[in-house]
Amino acid sequence: MATQNNSKVVVIGAGIAGVSAALKLVYNGIPDVTLLEAQDYIGGRVKAAMIDGSPADLGAQFIHGRTGNPVYEIAAKLKRIPFAVSINPREESLTNPGNIFYTSSGHKIQRDEVNDLIPLLDEVVEEEPTDGNGKSVQEALESVYSKFLSDNEGKINPAKKEVYEAAYRWFSKYIQVDNATDDLSLLSCDSEYVVLPGDRFTDVDNGMSGLVATLAEQLPPGVVQLNTPVSRIDWTGEETDNPIQSSGSKPVRVTCENGNTIEADHVIVTISIGCLKATHKTLFQPLLPVPVQEAVEHTGFGLIGKIFLQFEEAFWEDYRESTQDNYFESYELLWLDSHLPTIQSDKSKRKTKSGHPWWYGFHSVETMYSHPKVLEMWLTTEQTELSDDLSDEEVMAVCTDVLRAFIKDFPVPDPLAIYRTKWFNNPYIRGTYSYASTQFRKQDKKHFGRPVPSYQDPQVLFAGEAYSKEFQSTFHGALISGDNTADLLLSKHGLKPQTKLIDLVSP
Ligand SMILES: Cc1cc2nc3c(=O)[nH]c(=O)nc-3n(C[C@H](O)[C@H](O)[C@H](O)COP(=O)(O)OP(=O)(O)OC[C@H]3O[C@@H](n4cnc5c(N)ncnc54)[C@H](O)[C@@H]3O)c2cc1C
Known part of the structure; x- marks a missing residue:
């Protein structure tokens, strides 16, 4: 001592x-x-909610990076790194989801169809700080996207352009959730954040x-x-x-x-x-x-929200066989301007500042290693604020209807229960990060x-x-x-x- x-x-x-x-x-x-x-x-x-007898984290959930991360070292010493994670290659980039994309018109498309755009956008958020020139992530993303469109002028038909527009918004949602701000003009490119080597998202037993x-x-x-x-x-x-x-x-x-x-x-x-x-x-x-x-x-x-939907069975099981690495991770949702679904269960009719319903723009529906019968959905700041005081029943019904609007090739069952974060109104937290x-x-x-x-x-x-x-x-x-x-x-x-x-x- x-x-x-x-x-x-x-x-x-x-x-x-x-x-x-x-x-x-x-x-x-x-x-x-x-x-x-x-x-x-x-x-x-x-903080965790108990689902099926095991904790589902309402706040911090993943260890980001392994080498040089004391949290990873502590979890490894405690033998709390599940084996399954080592087969999860979510390492390449922030937005490195599975291959299953659905559009709001109910069509499944492969990641390849938008993969010429996503890595370009990824580079913007991965690159080194711009040395205090005050540039925002929004400016940087917009300039990459408009260059992409001009480089491909004449090669992209209107239907394809609509998919790219949706992919651009989808990517922006990822960044909004990752940084807990909807307003990417406030998010600086000068972040000194260091990405530690090793898996980007490690679960902890x-x-x-x-x-x-x-x-x-x-x-x-x-x-x-x-x-x-x-x-x-x-x-x-x-x-x-x-x-x-x-x-x-x-x-x-x-x-x-x-x-x-x-x-x-x-x-x-x-x-x-x-x-x-x-x-x-x-x-x-x-x-x-x-x-x-x-x-x-x-x-x-800023603020984000998380929603856990618990099902009787994992209806997404079938996809494990069809994905490259035999692990199905997420449904990625592309919202097409021409196909805004009608969600009957939305009784609140609440709208975002841009005039969309609060449920517009759910971008990713993820599986969880720790909870094989649970799907996790992420909400941006405005979505969280608008839905915070709605009843669990209404939010669960809306989320289910959104899933059904996108996934048309097999039935999405009713969930058994919903668990939601409530960080916004907690006077001792007042947001997320x-x-x-x-x-x-x-x-x-x-x-x-x-x-x-x-x-x-x-x-x-x-x-x-x-x-x-x-x-x-x-x-x-x-x-x-x-x-x-x-x-x-x-x-x-x-x-x-x-x-x-x-x-x-x-x-
Ligand atoms: C939804 C969500 C998802 C996240 N996901 C991840 C993730 O996957 N991976 C990751 O690495 N990080 C994640 N984070 C971030 C991570 O949870 C936080 O960065 C970290 O937990 C913050 O810890 P802290 O000790 O700085 O603050 P806090 O955990 O906020 O601790 C501060 C404490 O102060 C208390 N307090 C406040 N006011 C008073 C007062 N007046 N008197 C006495 N006590 C007071 C609060 O109750 C609180 O317990 C996530 C956070 C959220 C909310």
Whole structure:
């Protein structure tokens, strides 16, 4: 065990960033840690619904990349990487689905028919950051697409053009969901996101929620206080005379909604950027420095939705035989302008800003390794907002009717049940994850996530997915960010971390 230090640290938020920060501190010499969580569970944006007796993740679901990914390493050590995943080649690109495309006119088409366009679009989102020129992904995609059309002028008949248009929208939906924003003009090409080598989408036995639970179990009893929302953080607003060494008077006071207060030397805030945007003006006393506030305001934070449809049997089983790698992964849906299906079960008649019904544009219906009788559908921001308060019955009926409109070559049975995400209205999450916004300026970089008042005197520190430049928006980004923030504090106190998170778990 490393040398002990008697500083008091309060961590706010028991998502994976808070859990990893608390573990790192407790096992490396700062044992006096309290982890305050507003909700009644540990995990934050990692939470599962039980379907057929096993967890289906409503939040983080996949490990993105293997080599250099601590989450993959932890899951592998715990023997939670299912064998089946190793045959899944979803590695080439973000949008590397199976081969089965259906159009809204009910026709099945092969991926080959649109495959001259998709890799070109893929390159736009895969390419290196454009060095701060502020270009948006929308601009970049539009320019590639119009070049594609002009290069192929005269070769594309109107029917084929309609399919390409639909494929372009389909691709855009993928990017919208991947980045949790419908407005791709706000999504910056300057993201510093690093794609780690290895499968893009690795499932975990017992879900990501199982991983968080295993890690959180390593926290000593009494560290975590659930159902304890923090309402105020009083910090000095300026550097203390003798930072770090000051003992006795503690510079930060944390007040909880239940009236309890805790004095601490350091506070690590891990609440989502959505929550921070909504509450920072009342949460911090004094207010955060203006450049820090601006950096938060300029960071993108968006929303997506997930729907799980549970069936009695996997009616898509037959496709396993017909696909190249003997694994059927998804139905990809191409919405043709000339064939907008009529969905009788849509009683709400809610429309998007562009005048489409809320269910227009479902782009992909995926199978799940962990749940062989479940199909998963993804919703963009606006779809999620518009359908959030509709009844489960209506959403299930609409989703089924959409599937039936596309898949005409065999009957789609009624699902048994539906499970849906509800992140938008959760006051302690307020969305899903952050994204690289075109509004985020060069000067914001310097202030985003920096401790206040300063690195010298880190009274309030920040951790969470949004602060991970390379792995923004991901579970591993959040874990690494919590770990790094704890390291910063340890080093300020002259402690050298010797225990890593992976050392704490065993199969
Ligand atoms: C639908 C969805 C799908 C996703 N899919 C993936 C995926 O497949 N792979 C992947 O890598 N990532 C995925 N992610 C992202 C991943 O879930 C997050 O990046 C990660 O879990 C964020 O962890 P965090 O600790 O930074 O924040 P959070 O998990 O949000 O933790 C913050 C905690 O703070 C608490 N809190 C908020 N306000 C207060 C307060 N005032 N007082 C006390 N506590 C408070 C919250 O309740 C929460 O528990 C997905 C996320 C969502 C929502």
